[in-house]
Amino acid sequence: MAKLLKPLIVALLVLCVLSLSLGIVLFAKREELRGRADRFQESVVRIAEKLHVENLDVAALEDYNRMRAPLAQVAAVADNTYESLQNTKADLEKTRNELESVQQQLAAVQSELQDAKEQIAALNSQLEAKEVELAQAQARIQQLQDDKALLEREVEDTRQELAQAQDKARDLEDQVTALEHTVRDLEARLGERIAAAVPRGLSGNVLIVNRPWNFVVVDLGSDDGLVPNIELLVHRGDRLVGKVRVSTVRDSFSVAEIVRDWERLPIQEGDRVLY
Numbered sequence: 001m002a003k004l005l006k007p008l009i010v011a012l013l014v015l016c017v018l019s020l021s022l023g024i025v026l027f028a029k030r031e032e033l034r035g036r037a038d039r040f041q042e043s044v045v046r047i048a049e050k051l052h053v054e055n056l057d058v059a060a061l062e063d064y065n066r067m068r069a070p071l072a073q074v075a076a077v078a079d080n081t082y083e084s085l086q087n088t089k090a091d092l093e094k095t096r097n098e099l100e101s102v103q104q105q106l107a108a109v110q111s112e113l114q115d116a117k118e119q120i121a122a123l124n125s126q127l128e129a130k131e132v133e134l135a136q137a138q139a140r141i142q143q144l145q146d147d148k149a150l151l152e153r154e155v156e157d158t159r160q161e162l163a164q165a166q167d168k169a170r171d172l173e174d175q176v177t178a179l180e181h182t183v184r185d186l187e188a189r190l191g192e193r194i195a196a197a198v199p200r201g202l203s204g205n206v207l208i209v210n211r212p213w214n215f216v217v218v219d220l221g222s223d224d225g226l227v228p229n230i231e232l233l234v235h236r237g238d239r240l241v242g243k244v245r246v247s248t249v250r251d252s253f254s255v256a257e258i259v260r261d262w263e264r265l266p267i268q269e270g271d272r273v274l275y
Contacts, residue, residue, distance in 0.1 A: 047078070199225050202275040206234065207253065209269055214258050216244055218273050221252040232256060232273040241265045244273065 204220035220226045226249055234241040243262035248255040258267060 200275065202226065204273050206267060206269050206271045206273060209267055211258075211266070214260070215247070216256050216258060216267060218244075218254050218256055219252070220273065221250050221254055223251050226254055226275075230275060231259070232275050234267055235272045235274060236265065236268070239265070241267055241271055 202220065202224060204218050204224070206216050207219050208217035210216070218232070220232075226246060228246050228249055230246045232244050232246065234244060242264055243259040244256035244267070245259055246254050246256045256273075
């Protein structure tokens with residue numbers, strides 16, 4: 001009997017030791033699981049706070065049978081947040097594309113703006129040059145207007161002087177006409193007296209004939225009693241050739257003008273002249 005109890009006691013002791021060891025292990029596992037559960041709860045709470053989950057039942061997270069509801073609540077908010085993030089990502093991508101397009105447009109507009117500024121600068125330079133030219137032209141125009149006004153005054157003065165000169169010229173023409181009548185009368189009287197003084201039958205010869213200038217030179221002069229304005233008949237043998245009028249008289253020769261109306265034949269050197 002004692003021999004049978006001894007193995008049972010040993011077995012019981014072994015079972016006790018095993019039970020104690022298992023209890024110790026289970027206690028350690030329990031503490032580890034409790035630590036994990038606490039860390040899990042803290043993690044869920046932090047996630048819920050970051051996701052802004054409202055009305056989260058934190059106490060239910062401590063009970064395994066009750067934690068499904070708050071976890072589902074956090075998961076739903078997480079899903080919504082993820083979807084929102086995806087939408088936001090799409091919006092950001094769209095916005096990024098739009099931003100790139102706008103930046104490209106901005107670069108193009110800035111380039112056009114720079115070109116426009118350069119064109120404006122060039123046009124401003126041209127405008128300044130044109131304004132200088134305009135000022136110079138206006139100055140020239142003013143000078144020309146002043147010169148024109150001066151010339152107009154001079155023209156008016158000249159017109160007045162011309163009118164006065166024309167009046168004076170008409171008066172002088174009248175005086176000349178009257179004097180010409182007087183001269184003709186005096187010449188007629190003088191011619192009659194001179195003609196009476198020239199001896200009748202005075203004759204000579206034609207020395208030179210100048211047809212282009214319409215004059216002849218005869219060998220009669222003041223020594224022979226010849227005077228100006230005397231008309232001499234020109235003969236060639238028994239034929240009357242024409243008539244000449246004495247214009248200049250020297251001592252031994254005279255110059256006489258050919259009277260065209262009386263010219264019947266061309267006068268030649270050697271023809272006789274007769275008064």
